[in-house]
Every structure is written in C-alpha cells, then in structure tokens.
Amino acid sequence: MSLLDVRNLRKSYGALKVTDDLNLSVDEGELHAIIGPNGAGKSTLIAQLSGQAGSDGGSVRFDGTDMMGMPMHKRVRAGMSRSFQITSILPGFTALENVAVAAQAGQGSSFRFLAPVADEAALNDAALAALARVGIDDRAFVKAGSLSHGEKRQLELAIALATRPRLLLLDEPLAGTSGAEADRLVEVMRSLKSELTLVLIEHDMDAVFSLADRISVLVYGRIIATGSPDQIRSDPKVRAAYLGEETEDA
Amino acid sequence: MRLIPTRAWAATLLFAAFAALPLIAAALDDAYLVVIATRILAYAIAALALDLILGYGGMVSFGHAAYLGIGAYSVAILSRAGITDLSLHILGAIAGAAIFAVITGAISLRTKGIYFIMITLAFAQMAYFFFVSLSAYGGDDGVTLSTRSTLFGQPVLEDDTALYYTAFAILLGLYLTAVAVTRSRFGRVLTGARENPVRMQAIGFSPFRYQLTAFVISGCMTSIAGVMLANQASFVSPAYMDWHRSGELVVMVVFGGIGNLLGAVAGATIALLLEEWLAVLTEHWPLLFGLILVLVVLYSRDGLTGFFRRRL
Numbered sequence: 001m002s003l004l005d006v007r008n009l010r011k012s013y014g015a016l017k018v019t020d021d022l023n024l025s026v027d028e029g030e031l032h033a034i035i036g037p038n039g040a041g042k043s044t045l046i047a048q049l050s051g052q053a054g055s056d057g058g059s060v061r062f063d064g065t066d067m068m069g070m071p072m073h074k075r076v077r078a079g080m081s082r083s084f085q086i087t088s089i090l091p092g093f094t095a096l097e098n099v100a101v102a103a104q105a106g107q108g109s110s111f112r113f114l115a116p117v118a119d120e121a122a123l124n125d126a127a128l129a130a131l132a133r134v135g136i137d138d139r140a141f142v143k144a145g146s147l148s149h150g151e152k153r154q155l156e157l158a159i160a161l162a163t164r165p166r167l168l169l170l171d172e173p174l175a176g177t178s179g180a181e182a183d184r185l186v187e188v189m190r191s192l193k194s195e196l197t198l199v200l201i202e203h204d205m206d207a208v209f210s211l212a213d214r215i216s217v218l219v220y221g222r223i224i225a226t227g228s229p230d231q232i233r234s235d236p237k238v239r240a241a242y243l244g245e246e247t248e249d250a
Numbered sequence: 251m252r253l254i255p256t257r258a259w260a261a262t263l264l265f266a267a268f269a270a271l272p273l274i275a276a277a278l279d280d281a282y283l284v285v286i287a288t289r290i291l292a293y294a295i296a297a298l299a300l301d302l303i304l305g306y307g308g309m310v311s312f313g314h315a316a317y318l319g320i321g322a323y324s325v326a327i328l329s330r331a332g333i334t335d336l337s338l339h340i341l342g343a344i345a346g347a348a349i350f351a352v353i354t355g356a357i358s359l360r361t362k363g364i365y366f367i368m369i370t371l372a373f374a375q376m377a378y379f380f381f382v383s384l385s386a387y388g389g390d391d392g393v394t395l396s397t398r399s400t401l402f403g404q405p406v407l408e409d410d411t412a413l414y415y416t417a418f419a420i421l422l423g424l425y426l427t428a429v430a431v432t433r434s435r436f437g438r439v440l441t442g443a444r445e446n447p448v449r450m451q452a453i454g455f456s457p458f459r460y461q462l463t464a465f466v467i468s469g470c471m472t473s474i475a476g477v478m479l480a481n482q483a484s485f486v487s488p489a490y491m492d493w494h495r496s497g498e499l500v501v502m503v504v505f506g507g508i509g510n511l512l513g514a515v516a517g518a519t520i521a522l523l524l525e526e527w528l529a530v531l532t533e534h535w536p537l538l539f540g541l542i543l544v545l546v547v548l549y550s551r552d553g554l555t556g557f558f559r560r561r562l
Contacts (some may be wrong), residue, residue, distance in 0.1 A: 050452070076454035088452065092446040101442050104435055105454035111434040111463070114427075163453050
C-alpha cells in the first residue's frame with residue numbers, strides 16, 4: 001500500500017510551472033528514486049512534500065493523513081523527514097549535539113529549563129548510534145562547522161535519521177562527496193531500505209540504479225515515467241527526454 | 251569546552267568581589283560606593299536578561315528599557331495601593347512584564363534583523379509615552395517613593411547595605427538560573443534556532459514558541475531589575491524606559507561579551523564604573539567611553555570576556 005500519495009500537485013513561480021499536475025505514489029518499504037535533468041523541479045518537489053514550500057494546489061497524503069497546510073515541523077513529527085541538498089547543519093554545535101537535538105525533538109518536551117541536556121544519556125546514545133551508522137562517530141565532539149564537506153554530508157544524513165522517520169526524503173545526499181564517503185553513504189542507504197521508506201533524489205546514476213526499487217522520471221515538473229530500474233532504462237520516452245546514451249552501459 | 255571551567259572560576263571571583271564590596275566600602279568609609287554598586291547590580295540583572303535572548307537567541311531587543319520601567323512602576327503603583335512587600339512588587343513586575351512581552355514578542359518575532367530591532371524599539375516607545383501621560387504618577391516628572399519595599403512586613407531595605415545584599419542575592423540566583431537554562435533542553439533549542447532556524451524546523455521544532463518563551467523570560471527578569479532600581483533611587487519616572495537606556499543595555503552586553511552571561515554582568519559593572527570615574531575626569535566622558543568601547547570591540551570580538559579568556 002502506498003505510504004505517500006501525491007495527487008495533482010502544482011506550484012508556479014510566476015509563469016513558470018515548477019510542479020505541473022504531479023502524481024506520485026510511494027509504497028511502504030520501497031526506495032523510490034526521482035531523477036530528472038537540472039531544473040526539472042526535484043528540489044522544489046522535496047520542499048513541497050516536506051512543507052518548507054507551499055503548494056498552489058493538489059494533495060499530499062502521508063499514511064492516509066492530509067499533509068497540505070501542515071507546517072514542516074509537524075510533518076517531521078508525523079514521521080516525514082528530509083535532508084537538504086545544500087548542507088544545513090548547526091555549525092556552532094558539535095556533531096553530537098547536532099544529532100542529539102534532532103533526537104530530542106522526538107523524545108519528550110523541550111520546555112525543560114533547568115536539567116542539563118548534555119547529561120541526557122538517551123539523547124547522547126541515540127546521537128552516537130546515528131553518527132556511527134554514517135561513519136563519523138569518531139568526530140562526535142568536533143564543531144560541525146569544522147567538519148570536511150563529506151563529513152557534513154554524513155552528518156546531514158545522521159541528523160535526519162535521528163528524527164526516526166517512517167519516510168525519509170533525501171535530496172542529493174551524495175552531492176559533493178567522493179570515494180569512500182560516497183560509498184559509505186550508499187551502503188547506509190542500502191541498509192536503511194529494510195527499515196524505512198525512502199524517496200531519493202540523486203544525480204549519481206550508478207547509485208540510483210543500484211539502490212532503487214522504483215524510479216520516477218521528472219521532467220519540467222511532471223512525472224513522465226515510473227517503473228523498475230530496468231523499465232526506466234529501456235523506456236524510450238525517458239531516453240529521449242533525459243538519460244541519453246550514457247545509460248546503455250549503466 | 252574550555253570556556254566553562256574558566257567561566258565558573260571568573261564568576262566566582264566576580265561574585266566574591268560583589269559579596270565583599272560593602273565591607274570594603276565600610277573600611278574606606280565610603281557609603282556612596284554601596285549606592286553605586288546597588289545600581290550596578292540592578293543593571294547587571296537587566297544585561298544578563300538581555301544576553302539570554304541576544305546572545306543565545308539571536309534576538310536583538312532594542313526595547314528592554316520598557317521592562318525596567320514596568321518593574322519600577324509596579325513598585326510605585328502597588329505601594330500607593332498599600333502593597334509594600336518586595337516579593338509582591340516583584341510578582342507584580344513579572345506579571346506586567348509577562349503580559350507586555352507576550353503581546354509585543356508575538357508581534358516582533360514575525361520580523362527579523364533590523365526590523366525586529368526597530369519594532370521592539372517602537373513598542374518600548376509606546377510604553378514610554380503611556381507612562382509619560384500617566385498624570386496620576388507624575389507623568390513626565392515621575393513620582394518619588396516615600397518608602398522602599400518592605401521585606402516580610404519589615405522596613406529592612408531602608409538600610410542601603412540590606413538593599414545591596416538583596417540585589418546581590420537576586421543577581422546571583424538569576425545568574426545561576428540563566429546558566430542552567432542555557433544548558434537545558436530549552437536552551438539547546440533556543441541556540442539551535444539562532445544558528446539555523448530552517449534546520450530546527452526540519453527536525454521537528456517550531457522556533458517561534460521557544461523564542462517567544464525566552465523573550466518573555468528575559469522581559470520578566472529585566473522587570474526585577476526595574477524593581478531594584480526604583481528602590482535604590484526611591485524614585486520612578488518614564489526615564490527608565492527611555493530608548494537611550496535600551497541602547498545602554500545593548501552596549502553593556504556587547505562590551506562585556508555576547509552570549510556567555512557572565513560577560514553581561516561584567517559589562518554592566520565596568521560600563522557603570524567607567525561612567526562614574528570618567529564623569530569625574532571630564533564632562534565629555536561619553537567620548538572617552540565610546541573610544542574604549544570601540545577598542546574593546548575591535549580587539550576582542552567577545553568583549554571583555556574575550557580578553558580574559560585569551561589570557562588564561
């Protein structure tokens with residue numbers, strides 16, 4: 001059954017239709033990749049789904065609940081988290097604090113004024129576990145602003161995981177990473193497939209085709225095809241619109 | 251990490267000096283020193299309160315003098331109504347400040363940056379002109395208090411040293427509370443919302459609720475400073491709410507060092523001492539003070555505490 005159901009979603013910036021009557025259905029437990037050329041509206045779609053940006057029309061249902069008009073922080077609490085294409089962290093906090101505060105959002109009230117939060121083992125343990133999962137637990141006490149670009153990408157994913165989402169929207173998690181860091185992130189995503197539902201936007205086609213259960217192709221704000229990696233690879237519309245010849249050997 | 255033991259050590263020194271001050275004043279036979287120092291303690295309370303939202307919450311309130319005035323007028327108004335106890339004056343101040351802070355904060359927090367600064371200033375000016383037109387309490391001229399607040403029904407605060415130690419106890423208590431708040435769950439969310447509000451929303455927090463709560467706490471704390479100022483001067487007037495005074499509070503925080511609480515206390519202390527000493531030297535003392543402020547800000551982005559930290 002579908003966990004996320006998007007119907008006729010629309011958004012325009014002036015005359016430009018960035019999201020144009022978009023329909024998308026994401027099944028519980030799948031990794032659903034969304035690919036498309038630059039400017040297709042992928043990041044806008046993530047912003048609309050997460051509640052960061054408003055929509056002009058259509059509907060977004062998550063687990064049967066209408067999400068339209070619900071602000072971002074409530075969607076997160078409902079179980080729908082996102083990561084950012086451009087790393088969005090708390091630079092003055094340590095890596096551990098960045099993740100611990102995300103865990104804090106889902107664990108009890110934050111209107112507690114006197115007890116030191118640094119002593120809360122439940123938060124620190126959850127944070128360390130998330131950092132270990134993405135492979136930067138040895139950097140837990142480094143200020144997030146001082147981490148390398150690749151480490152920040154790993155932290156970005158750890159923060160999103162610490163909110164314990166049922167659905168995770170990943171906006172180009174591999175952007176700017178290379179080598180071991182990228183491999184690590186791909187492996188983390190692969191391991192997440194058995195635990196939660198993922199929507200993945202990514203330009204790295206090797207990663208997309210090896211990870212995705214289904215792929216949707218977004219062009220000019222519309223989904224032009226949805227199917228298994230094999231179906232997408234051989235879809236003539238997709239090849240014409242986007243993939244070109246390079247996927248012959250993908 | 252290193253700052254924290256350093257701060258605890260520096261705070262111990264500073265508060266020990268405050269605790270010993272009346273003894274020093276007695277030894278020097280300088281009763282005026284205690285009077286100045288009480289004023290310093292009151293302003294330190296206000297600066298501490300401002301640093302909580304300015305330093306940790308990123309909210310530059312340019313209208314915090316309004317809360318000094320609310321605190322001062324709650325002494326005048328309640329005293330005239332026959333309510334003289336300090337604890338009730340403080341309660342009244344907190345209630346008034348909370349109402350003012352909830353309303354003005356909820357509106358101000360819809361804006362950011364320079365607009366937040368201007369809108370908090372505008373609300374403080376509205377409060378200022380409200381009290382200017384309050385003829386029952388002397389309007390522009392203010393009103394002299396015939397007695398200070400009482401403590402458990404006794405007029406003990408008529409003694410300058412007793413008033414001093416009361417202000418000292420309040421400052422110490424509020425300082426320790428503020429330190430705890432900044433290290434709490436709440437403090438972490440407040441600081442996170444300053445660092446990156448979108449990130450905080452993306453992990454499930456609505457920054458507004460936390461910012462407004464901090465704004466109200468800060469306003470309430472500042473109103474207690476107003477209660478102490480009114481008692482120290484035995485006089486209440488709209489001058490407490492003057493926008494210059496809001497600016498001075500910001501200067502104290504910046505001068506001492508933003509975002510570590512102790513800096514605000516030190517900033518208030520040094521700024522007011524300099525004012526006293528420089529005023530003896532020349533009537534153009536603000537010029538000298540301005541020069542010192544420029545040098546401190548230029549050479550240490552963390553104010554006075556920055557120098558202190560580097561040396562240790």
